[in-house]
Amino acid sequence: MFRSAAALCSPPPARRRPSACSGSPPEAGATTGPSSYSPTWSSVDQHPPAPTWFQDAKFGIYYHWGVFSVPAYGNEWYPRRMYISGDSCNAHHVATYGSPTAWPYHNFINGANDKSGHYTQFAPKLVSAGGKFDPVAWAQLFKAAGARFAGPVAEHHDGFSMWNSKANEWNSVARGPKLDLVGLHGQAIRGQGLKFLCALHHAYHFNGYYDHVPAQSTTTLKKLYGQLGSTAENQLWYDKLREVVDGYEPDLIYQDFDLSKVQESQRLNFLSYYYNKAVAWNKDVVATYKDGLDNRGEVYDYERGGPAGLLSPYWETDDSISSSSWCYTNGIGYYSAKAILHSIIDRVSKGGTTLLNIAPMADGTIPAGQQSILLTIGDYLGRFGESVYGTRAWSSFGEGPTKMGGGSFTGPKPGTPRDIRFTRSPDNKVLYATALGWQGATTTISTLTSSRLNLNTLVSAQLLNNVTGSYISLPRPTQDGAGMHIRMPSATAPFSALAYVVKLTFSGPIPG
Structure with a gap:
């Protein structure tokens, strides 16, 4: 990616957190960053890519649902x-x-x-109109699953906009459902106290997706099938994003691959417009990418994967509940809840966030199998979420025989009791060690030898208990050349869980 000498110029003035009289809730207030942006790399690269809310969230949900689901x-x-x-x-x-x-x-x-x-036809009907689509029930499910942000694929590669688009007549208000689906999702998701994301995959729409479709005879059909020509298509790409920004004020905009094939000027127009709007809204926003942007101002997204070890700056992976498809298909299979949860824990330990895709049916039904997986994840996060939400990566991500990550398309996989993943509290006084199974009467963590972690300032060792916010006190751990040994309450697990968390609290910073 070309950078001019202008990239070395001084950053614009930082904006300040608003005063209490501004009327904005503290969690929504913008923190740091320029007070305005221009469409240049030297400007948009000053945008703080991963605000605190995003680093705290750890888990979000989105969904491939649209005409292609039919x-x-x-x-x-x-x-x-x-x-x-x-x-x-x-x-x-x-x-x-x-x-x-x-x-x-x-x-x-x-x-x-x-x-x-x-x-x-793709024409889901609301429950209130006798159909099966209930955006409020969807949002309630996402919250119960433990997601902290959620939202739709607002447009996939197919060129169908799921909002009331003025730029694109192929939209869900003018045709098909006759509903502003993005608007309905946004209202329901924010109604549950979650951040709202919009995913747009339309860069590929005019860069090869429909290259086997015959030439169309009308402007309207050419628009649907990406045949308007480069200048018009690039402008339409930007216009759609601008409509989503203006109409729905998303906290996060996810974009799929082929951004590098979009005109650089339009990419910069989008970033500067979105970030300037966020300044006006007085909140911190996130833009993710797979190519065509950079991690100075945006968050890199792995697809179905993640790094093999610790990685900075903060990153994201998007993965799906199914290995075979991102949208609903007849006979669709699913990863196990255990594999997905363990992968979430692994990714958090390495400094990342997971965005999990689900696949609703065309009529607006979320299949029972998918709901069950989400609720199982939510059950774990509801009980043991203090070791996930709001944490930060430690100096080691963990240990064990199961290798997870190592790039994109590595997929989720379940761990074993010997697999340990670490997180820490933001004040660096609490170290969480999560075992991806029950080891037995003694839990051994080979990383935590005395040369790696000094226990002189250890205040307590606890097992996170089955009820949120409750703990089982553990004897003081011992250390030798094989690691740290923690005597557990029993040889068999005292309760059922997909992973078990030891909390080590120190009187000062974690000495390691």
Whole structure:
């Protein structure tokens, strides 16, 4: 990424935390950063990328739900794959709906009969209108799952905007559902006290996603299929983002790959516009990226993975509840709650946040299997969340035989009782050691030898108990060349949990 000499210039003046009379709640108030931004790298790179609320949150939820959910076949790339001869989605489409030239993707938006005469359309109805879509129930589920931020894929690669877009007539208010889906999600999610995110994947929309679609005859169809030409498409990319920023004031904007193929001027226009709006709103915001931006002002996002060890600056991974698809498909399978939770714990220990995708059905139903996984994660975080939320990475992320992370597309995996992950309190006086299973009568942590951790200032050793905020006192640990040894209450686990947390509290900074 090219940087001019202007990148070496002095940063703009920092904005200050507002006074109490400003009327903004303290948790929403902006902290540090410039008072204004211009569309240059030297300016937007001054934006603080990972505000405190984001580093404290650790866990968020988003969802691939849209027109591509209707066929419930293949994966979320069905709109592309249905046009590729020899692809299984193409064969399915021909058998179920007809040739893509005669039964194109926009039929799922406008509505049409399939070969069996069944009317097919992405048109979820609210529960209040006799349908199955309940955004408040979704938001309640996200909160119960332990998420601290949540939101929709506002537009995927397919070019269908899930809000009342003026720039794009292919939107959920003008067509299909006739609902402002982003607006409904935002109101419900914020109503549960969560931060609101919007995910946009539209950089790829006009950079190859529809490269097997025949040339379209009208401007409207060219817009849907990414055929307007480079200048118009890049402007439309920016206009959509600006609408989302203005209309919904998202706390976090996630963007998928191919930002590097968007005109650099438009990328900078977006960043400066979003950050200036955040200054006006008086709150800290996050922009994530996979390419095309940088970690000076934004947060890097791994896909289905994470680093093998500690990594700074603060980062994020987005992963899915399923290994096979990001959207709902018939017969979709799921990772276990244990694998997902252990991966969340691992990523927190390495200085990152997990954004977990779920896959609702086209009618607005969240399948029971997905709800069960989310509630299991929430049960753990509800009981033992003090070792996760608001913590920071320690000088070692952990130990054990299970290697997690090491790049993108490494996926979640369950750990073993010998796998330990560390976190610490922000004041650096409490060290949490989370075992990904019950070791037995004695828990051994090989990292914590006397040369690594001096116990002279240890105040207490406790096991986080089954009830939130309660503890089981443990005898003072012993140390030798094999590590630290902690005698536990019993050889068998005193309660059922997917991981067990030892809390070591010191009178001063953790001596290690």
